[in-house]
Amino acid sequence: xxxxxxxxxxxxxxxxxxxxxxxxxxxxxxxxxxxxxxxxxxxxxxxxxxxxxxxxxxxxxxxxxxxxxxxxxxxxxxxxxxxxxxxxxxxxxxxxxxxxxxxxxxxxxxxxxxxxxxxxxxxxxxxxxxxxxxxxxxxxxxxxxxxxxxxxxxxxxxxxxxxxxxxxxxxxxxxxxxxxxxxxxxxxxxxxxxxxxxxxxxxxxxxxxxxxxxxxxxxxxxxxxxxxxxxxxxxxxxxxxxxxxxxxxxxxxxxxxxxxxxxxxxxxxxxxxxxxxxxxxxxxxxxxxxxxxxxxxxxxxxxxxxxxxxxxxxxxxxxxxxxxxxxxxxxxxxxxxxxxxxxxxxxxxxxxxxxxxxxxxxxxxxxxxxxxxxxxxxxxxxxxxxxxxxxxxxxxxxxxxxxxxxxxxxxxxxxxxxxxxxxxxxxxxxxxxxxxxxxxxxxxxxxxxxxxxxxxxxxxxxxxxxxxxxxxxxxxxxxxxxxxxxxxxxxxxxxxxxxxxxxxxxxxxxxxxxxxxxxx
Numbered sequence: 001x002x003x004x005x006x007x008x009x010x011x012x013x014x015x016x017x018x019x020x021x022x023x024x025x026x027x028x029x030x031x032x033x034x035x036x037x038x039x040x041x042x043x044x045x046x047x048x049x050x051x052x053x054x055x056x057x058x059x060x061x062x063x064x065x066x067x068x069x070x071x072x073x074x075x076x077x078x079x080x081x082x083x084x085x086x087x088x089x090x091x092x093x094x095x096x097x098x099x100x101x102x103x104x105x106x107x108x109x110x111x112x113x114x115x116x117x118x119x120x121x122x123x124x125x126x127x128x129x130x131x132x133x134x135x136x137x138x139x140x141x142x143x144x145x146x147x148x149x150x151x152x153x154x155x156x157x158x159x160x161x162x163x164x165x166x167x168x169x170x171x172x173x174x175x176x177x178x179x180x181x182x183x184x185x186x187x188x189x190x191x192x193x194x195x196x197x198x199x200x201x202x203x204x205x206x207x208x209x210x211x212x213x214x215x216x217x218x219x220x221x222x223x224x225x226x227x228x229x230x231x232x233x234x235x236x237x238x239x240x241x242x243x244x245x246x247x248x249x250x251x252x253x254x255x256x257x258x259x260x261x262x263x264x265x266x267x268x269x270x271x272x273x274x275x276x277x278x279x280x281x282x283x284x285x286x287x288x289x290x291x292x293x294x295x296x297x298x299x300x301x302x303x304x305x306x307x308x309x310x311x312x313x314x315x316x317x318x319x320x321x322x323x324x325x326x327x328x329x330x331x332x333x334x335x336x337x338x339x340x341x342x343x344x345x346x347x348x349x350x351x352x353x354x355x356x357x358x359x360x361x362x363x364x365x366x367x368x369x370x371x372x373x374x375x376x377x378x379x380x381x382x383x384x385x386x387x388x389x390x391x392x393x394x395x396x397x398x399x400x401x402x403x404x405x406x407x408x409x410x411x412x413x414x415x416x417x418x419x420x421x422x423x424x425x426x427x428x429x430x431x432x433x434x435x436x437x438x439x440x441x442x443x444x445x446x447x448x449x450x451x452x453x454x455x456x457x458x459x460x461x462x463x464x465x466x467x468x469x470x471x472x473x474x475x476x477x478x479x480x481x482x483x484x485x486x487x488x489x490x491x492x493x494x495x496x497x498x499x500x501x502x503x504x505x506x507x508x509x510x511x512x513x514x515x516x517x518x519x520x
Contacts, residue, residue, distance in 0.1 A: 056080050059087070069093035076104040087121060095128040106139040120165060125150055133159040133183075141165055148172040155183040163187035173197045179207045188212040192234075195220045202226045206233060213237040217257070220244055227254045230280075236260055240281070243267055252276040260287050262295040263318065268302070275307040283317035293319040302326040308342045322365040326380055331368040333390035336383050340366060 052068070055077040059066065064086050068074060074092065078101045081087055087107070092098060107121040120143035129151045135158040138145055142163055149172065157180045160169070166189045173196040181204045192213045205228045217237035226249040238261035245268045252274040257263075263281055270277075283294045296318035298311065303325065313320045327339060343366055370381040 051075060053077060054080055056082050056084070059084055062086055064088045065091075067091045067093070068095070071095055073097045073099070075099040075101070077101055078103040079106065080104060081107045081121060089122045089124070091124045091126075092128060093126050095125075098125065098128045098130045100130060100133060100137050102134045103136050103139060105137060105142065105145075108141040120144075122146075124148070132156065135159060136161060139163065144168050144170075146170045146172070147174050150174045152176045154178040154180065156180050157182045158185050159183050161185040161187060163189065167191065168193065171195070171197060175200070177201055179203050181206045182209050184208040184211055186210040188214065190214045191216045191218075192237075193218045193220075194222055196222065198223045200225050202228060203231045204228055205230045208232045208234055211235075215239070217241070218243075222246075224248065227251065229253050230256050232256060234258075236284075238262075239264070241266075245269075246271075248272065250274060250277045253280045256280045258282055258284055259294065260284050263297070265296075265298045265301060267300045269304075270301065270306075271304045273303050273306045273310040275309045276312050277310055279312040279314065281318075282314040288317055293317065296320045297323070298325065299323045300326075302328055303343070304328045306343065311343055324367060325365050326367045327369075328378075329368055330371045331381065331386045333387070336368075336387055336390070339368070340364060340383060 051073040052071055053075045054068070056079055059080065061084070063084060065088065068091070070093070072095075074095045074097070076099070081090070085108070090105070105121070105123050108119075120141040122144040123138070123142060124144075124146045126146075126148040127150075131153045133152060133155045135156050137159045139162045143165065144167055145160075145163075146168070147170070152174060155176060155178070159180075160183065162185075163169075164187075166187065168191040169189050170191075170193045172193075175198045178201050179199070184207065186209065189211070190213070192211070193216070195218065199222065203224060203226065208231070211234045213234055213236050215238055217234060217240045219242045221243075222245040224245070224247045227247060229251045231254050233256045235258040237257070237259050240257050240259050240262075241264040243264065243266045247268065247270050249272045250270055253276055254274075255278060257280070259281070260283070265278070278298075281296075288294065293315075294317060296313060298313075298320065300323070303310070306327075311322070311325075325343065327343065329339075364383045366383045367380045368383065368386060370379045370386065
């Protein structure tokens with residue numbers, strides 16, 4: 001039973017004494033431990049445990065190391081460890097249901113002892129389920145508190161309060177459904193580590209209130225649904241680190257941390273980040289005046305949704321350094337500059353502000369998701385690089401627009417010219433009546449005129465130039481008409497030819513002879 005046992009280690013001889021054996025996680029056999037520890041059901045010659053009750057009366061005197069493991073139900077009564085001044089370590093493993101009463105783990109609440117003495121209680125609870133941590137569950141001189149892989153239903157107000165000389169408070173892979181306000185209230189600890197696990201529901205405002213962390217404040221690999229404003233009010237850590245964590249909603253001023261050193265926010269995912277979420281993280285004024293601005297690194301973080309000014313930092317306390325900040329949104333040429341302004345830190349130093357606000361600056365730390373041709377696996381690209389692509393693509397678009405516009409303009413001009421020419425031709429056809437357009441028509445017209453005259457020679461009609469067009473008015477309009485055609489003489493290239501024509505429409509006037517000069 002050595003691997004599944006409850007035993008105590010005597011302070012005098014340091015020899016373990018077997019107290020019980022748990023043959024299965026559901027049934028515990030206790031032939032060697034006092035019967036007042038258990039509520040038992042006798043079956044034959046063996047007593048099967050239904051609930052183990054741990055109180056001050058059943059803990060042996062002089063015990064320094066107390067271990068309980070592999071039990072279905074264990075109840076820890078109030079003030080269990082009072083009067084056991086040699087107790088140093090309590091370990092509870094694999095408890096299906098661990099019921100903790102108020103003041104269950106309170107030990108030596110007086111401050112009279114020398115704080116330099118290594119006297120205090122270490123509590124280690126692993127692989128167990130705690131329905132509720134009531135008020136003052138952990139109080140007094142507790143050197144080390146470690147909850148590892150524990151499911152907790154609710155952490156009530158003052159569950160961790162009035163702790164003295166505590167070196168480390170550690171929550172590792174714990175699942176907590178509900179935190180009440182002031183669950184961690186007014187105590188000092190050297191190291192506060194929250195590693196892994198899941199805080200479902202809402203982490204209320206003032207969940208951690210007036211805590212003093214003297215060395216390290218680490219939040220690693222934690223998943224949080226909602227972190228309300230002023231949820232963490234802590235002062236004094238030399239190193240404040242948030243790493244590899246996922247926050248669904250972080251409200252404004254959620255972290256009220258006053259540090260005495262650097263701040264590291266690395267490799268996290270913030271699904272929704274409100275304005276001023278980190279604005280209340282600052283450094284102690286005495287440290288800044290003595291050592292200068294402290295280091296603040298915001299690196300390799302992913303932001304899904306955000307408000308304007310979500311990355312405001314106290315530039316009077318820190319020298320912020322932003323690197324590889326991923327915006328999990330599809331890249332847009334029209335939104336790069338506005339995103340840079342909304343995400344950038346706000347500072348009175350124009351050079352630093354411009355470096356983060358300007359997407360054309362290679363120092364711009366922001367990235368976005370490039371969905372061009374990558375649907376299965378997201379590909380991220382710097383604002384600067386995507387802006388260069390936007391410049392190239394916009395130049396191509398401008399060139400295409402100019403070409404298309406010019407082509408359309410040319411087509412329109414051609415259509416207008418064709419339309420104007422056709423309309424003018426149509427108007428000319430309507431203006432002139434009986435216009436001979438071919439040599440045959442002209443010859444026929446000449447024959448008609450010659451037949452009406454008496455002195456027209458028949459041979460001249462064949463010698464008339466076909467390029468001479470005569471416009472003959474309608475006879476219904478003009479009763480008597482004499483037509484004189486005079487061609488202005490220019491320097492002739494050929495000998496002029498004379499054509500005698502007699503036009504007498506009514507035979508009432510004397511014959512007239514007209515001369516037509518043609519030039520070839």
